[in-house]
Structures are given as C-alpha cells and as structure tokens.
Amino acid sequence: MRAAAVLLACALLPMQAWAAEGSIGRWTTALYAPPSPRAVAPRALPAEAACIDAILEAEREAGVADHMLLAMGFTEAGRRTPDKLFTVWPWTVNTEGQSHYFPTRDDAIAFVRAAQARGTRSIDVGCLQVNLKWHPDAFPDLETAFEPRANARYAARFLGELRRAHGTLDDAVARYHSAQSERGAAYRQRVVGNMRWTAHAIDYLRTLAAGPRAATAAAGAPVWGKAELGRLSFLSSLYAGGPARPLLPAGAP
Known part of the structure; x- marks a missing residue:
C-alpha cells in the first residue's frame, strides 16, 4: 500500500461486467458508517x-x-504454503x-x-500490506499491525x-498501491484477475477460514488434523488447476 487518505462500502457489478470492462465496480451509498468492533x-x-x-x-x-478485499489480500500477501494451500499470509513483510x-x-x-x-522506513506489513511510512498512526504497535483483523x-x-x-472504486484500488498511474493501473488489473479466482475458489476459501474442526493444539495454537489438511490441499489443487490461478506477489513461494 503506497498512498494516503474514511470508509469502505461497496456493491460490485456482476462479475461479467467487470471482467469484460476491466472495471472493479461501484459503491452503494448506504454503508458509510464505521464498522463496529466485535464484542x-x-x-x-x-x-x-x-x-x-x-x-x-x-x-x-x-x-x-x-470479495474484492479478499482479492486484494492475495495480490498483496498471497502465497502457496509448503502444504500446497493458496492463502493470504499474515506474517508477510515487503x-x-x-x-x-x-x-x-x-x-x-x-x-x-x-x-x-x-x-528503512517504507515497509508493508500484514494481510493487506499496510505501509508503516505512509500510515504511521494506523496501529499503536507492530504487534497490532500484524493482527489480521486490525490490519484488514x-x-x-x-x-x-x-x-x-x-470518486471511483477503480481509482481507489489503483491508488491503494500507488499514486503513479501506470503502477496503479497494473495493480488494479491484478486485483481484477484475483477477483475472478476468488469467485471460482470461494468454497475452498470459506472452508479454510473456518479453521480446524478438532480442538487439537500445538504450543497453544490450533492445528489441522491430517485428514482436514489433506482435504484442503486437494481443494486448493483443484482450483489451482482450474481456468485461473491467484496472481501472487513477486517472491511468493
């Protein structure tokens, strides 16, 4: 994330429209209130x-x-893990x-x-790669900056x-990455490509987001059971072999 400037609320046009026109979509006017924090x-x-x-x-x-924001996450911090899961990685730094x-x-x-x-001052962190130089007051500390919900x-x-x-969501998405028109336009096109992929793979992504079913833990952190991880890897490989793959950042494993 490279630019500057109170809230997101959007209802995008149907996928056929933005896919054909290279456009992100449009906004509603009903959802300009700040999101309330979870209790x-x-x-x-x-x-x-x-x-x-x-x-x-x-x-x-x-x-x-x-799922435009999810597509941006893959554009910013997407990776394929050693277990062959396509995901957005929270411990990413650019x-x-x-x-x-x-x-x-x-x-x-x-x-x-x-x-x-x-x-070094220009450093992008977390799920959506918030830039610490241009957003010095975004988070009270680095621990919060890497907390996925705070970052998103x-x-x-x-x-x-x-x-x-x-004025437009297209311009907003481009400027999220850069105020330079060519760099911003290239980024926006990658986001559009990832919107196609997330639409195709949303069942896999929702299954991934649900987390492990079992209450197993290692060092206090939940872990996938072998059968769950195998199923997720299979689903991920299915979508990787489909008509589109997520467009990941340079250097993504």
Missing part, C-alpha cells in the same frame, strides 16, 4: 486461515461485495519491492525492527477514504 475476541486460527477469516469479516462489516514470508509473527516483527534500525479493518477504512477522495 467477542477473535478465534485462534492457524496462520493459513487467519487472514482469510479476518478479510471475510472486514468485508461483511464494510459491505464489500464479490521492503524495497520484495515480499518476505515468515513462519511466525515474532519473526516478522524482528525483521521489521531490524529494517527500521537500518533506516484498517485497509478497508483506507480504501473507503480513497474512494471518497478520488
């Missing part, structure tokens, strides 16, 4: 599920149709145009602090600000 604490989820669940929640709160994927939040935070100590909610609010400042 309950978020569920503990494996890293593979955390961003997907958080982005789906942010979309419901903000009234986003056709510096100098290169995405880095870490096994834990602590590892990601340590990398960011080391980069800042070297003088802030991204939704920021995109809404861009929409209101620049």
